[in-house]
Each structure stands twice: as structure tokens, then as C-alpha cells.
Amino acid sequence: GDSVTQMEGPVTLSEEAFLTINCTYTATGYPSLFWYVQYPGEGLQLLLKATKADDKGSNKGFEATYRKETTSFHLEKGSVQVSDSAVYFCALSDKVWAGGTSYGKLTFGQGTILTVHP
């Protein structure tokens, strides 16, 4: 079945440092890939997505490129801020057929806690 593996956390950085959070996946089909972010006490918000190989998703200074050859979708940011402190989830969506209809089943990685210090 589908699976997503993220780098172990927690990750602690100083403000303005470079961030990389690794994410690799296995999937039987051609999934879309996502990064979700969860700020303390809140639900998950979509950070960025990519729907096909070599697509680059970007938002709020974060970027990730869909690499089919290495089955990876690593998250990067050139200069983190204290406000970026959150839990980051990598996820893939694969179309699943059930009862005559389809939906995009989301499979999540385990999450990576990021703390940024001033």
C-alpha cells in the first residue's frame, strides 16, 4: 500500500537558518503530493502541493519539488522565522474507488516538529 516517510524530528533551528525536511513515498499509482502545516492548537492547513513529476509547489517561502525518480518531495525554506514553528506533514493523495465512486485518499507521514529560536 501507499506510505510516506518523513525525517525524524524534532528539528530546532535559529532564525534565518536554512530548512530541509526530507520526505519520501511509495505509491502504486501516480499520486499528488502535499505538505500540510499544523500550528499549535490548530488544525492542518495546506502549505503547498504538486500534482505531477517535476512540478514545484511553493508558498510563504517554502518550496518542494516532486521527484519521481527518487520518490521524494523534500520541503525547503531559505530563511526560517520564529513564526514557522509548527508541525509539518508530508502526504500523498491517490485515487481510490469504493462503492462506485472515487475519492482522493490522503496518506500522511508521521509529522516533523520544527522549532525556530530567535
Place this chain on the structure above:
Amino acid sequence: NAGVTQTPKFRVLKTGQSMTLLCAQDMNHEYMYWYRQDPGMGLRLIHYSVGEGTTAKGEVPDGYNVSRLKKQNFLLGLESAAPSQTSVYFCASSSRQERQYFGPGTRLTVT
């Protein structure tokens, strides 16, 4: 436009008690989902619905039941709560597109 809302935000139950979590969305989405979030395990799908009146099992359905009597609401029930059901529960909804919109979560503790 409130998006996805969940009630209650927090709840403490004793083993064997029952409760219902309510999820509501105002985006006219067809699809709705219930997840649980446990430390180090990401989110796991409990049940989902592809439309009013339909529900289906997800990855971890045991001990839970759901109902989708109205398009905008998706209820998650625990008939006899167990300590293993202590978790944070998230509801989400989506259109036929893939992006899911998440609610703020319900923190449930079963003692």
C-alpha cells in the same frame, strides 16, 4: 464562511461511556472524513463519506460509527469508549478535487 467546524473542542470520558463528535462544513463539499492523530503516527483515517447518506470504513474504523444524514454534517460516535481512543480527532471535507480542508480538532481523553 466558517469552513470546517468541530464540537466539542475538548472532552474527558470514563471507560465505557459514549459520545458523539459533530463536524460541520459550509463549503457544500461532497466528501467528508474523520481522522485521528496520535504522537509519531501522523493522521489515520477512521471513516469517510462520499455523499449524503453514504459512509465507508477507513484505516482504523474499529470502535467507531459514523452517520451522514445531512450533506453538511458528519458525526463520529464512540459507543463504549476505551483508553486506546484517547487522541486528537480531526474532521476534513473536500470537493471532487483532492485538497482537504481540516477542522480545528477535538482533544478526547478516556480515563
